[in-house]
Amino acid sequence: MERAFCVWLFVVILFCYLAFSFLILASPGGSGTPQLIQPAQPYYDPDYVSPGPAEFASLSVNIGTRICPLSNASGCIDVFRGRISISALEYGPFTAGWLAYYAGTQEWVWTSPQFSGPGLIPFNVSSVQVREGYQSFGFPLYVLRGGKNVWVQSIDIIGLDKANAKCLCLPTIKDVTLEEHGDLGGIVVHVFMSSPSSFSIFRLRVYWAGKLVYDFLKEVSIPGEWEHSPIEIRVDFGPIILKKPGTYTIQADVSSDGASDSKIITYTRPAGQVKVSINDPYGASWRVTWSGEASGSKSGSNSETFTIQVASQVNLWAEILSNPPGYTCTISPSFTVAKPGDSMSFTVDCAKKEGPTEKTNQSSLPQQPPLPTQQPTSYTAQFPALLILTTALSLVGIIISVIALVVLLKRQRRS
DSSP states (O other): OHHHHHHHHHHHHHHHHHHHHHHHHHSTTSTTSOOOOOOOOOEEOTTTEEOOSEEEEEEEEEEEEEEOOTTOTTOOEEEEEEEEEEEESSOOOEEEEEEEEETTEEEEEEEOOOBOOSEEEEEEEEEEEEETTOOEEEEEEEEEETTEEEEEEEEEEEOGGGTTOOOSOOOEEEEEEEEEOTTTOSEEEEEEEESOOSEEEEEEEEEETTEEEEEEEEEEEOOGGGTTSSOEEEEEEEEEEEOSSEEEEEEEEEEETTEEEEEEEEEEEOOEEEEEEEEOTTOOEEEEEEEESSOEEEEESSOEEEEEEESSOEEEEEEEEEOOTTEEEEEEOSEEEEOTTOEEEEEEEEEEOOSSOOSOOOOOOOOOOOOOOOOOOHHHHHHHHHHHHHHHHHHHHHHHHHHHHHHHHHHHHHO
């Protein structure tokens, strides 16, 4: 009896182990699931703000060694290392770079491979060589739009030809300026800090009527040899699309080596109108839908004119809901973009049908191209195979355990 009890106990333990292993492997939170980094994304209120496609989250620049060939003592080269992290809020794809500015010219030091979001994307830049005479460094970020790279924002280190001249000055905000982004819409906020230490924190907050609607923090590290010198660091935020008309309060804060500074500016987003005209001499049933800074729709069955209250860009789609008897109709354009002050015109054109008359012809809203999706991780791709393998191993273990039990019981009876 004791031997039989031990056998049964062994079988139960083996079965529990196999079942537990199967559940751990198959569950979404099991050890086979890759651990993802939580993206460091800006806080924003979607009712008031649309953030840019991506933001620099951190930048670190370090000096390595200086190489001076004996044959050309004036042609020295500085070796640098860098670390960059970018918070992507959409797919992209994106490209980051490192520029060295000289008197009247610029040279690329490094460019990243094309990458996609969303999420926090880090890069380590090691052993890049920069010839002497550089005056500034620039770190631009681009997004691919319409087949071309569109600039998003930058972090710049300015005045490096003065980096060795120390000054008795504290890190301060020199200026906060705004730039309208012509390609992506919205505003880019430039924060300039003078006389930085080796590690600095930049923070930008945007308020509407006292309500916080945007907040993001960035870190910048420079070599210790450059701190407390008359150089500047420019950090960009945005582009930020401010949706509601009115006055926004923009607060920039910096902290560097225990010193802190703050500057507040305001930006007024004026209200505006988009005038929409529908030319429909046939009496077709149509609908115009708009989204973006403002959203809504308007339907009708004759020529009509109306206005949309907007503070920035809106997207408009037009569609035919039903045709008049004996006609097939279209409306053009089916999609367009408008800004405050624009007048948009849609025209309905109909052609006579041949053969039996259809009562109605339903059409759907023109579809926007779907966003590319991220490729599944290797674990997700292999999950069905792992599930089948684990199930098979569990069944084999159970069968072996049963066979062993039967053999032991037969030996016990014979003895």
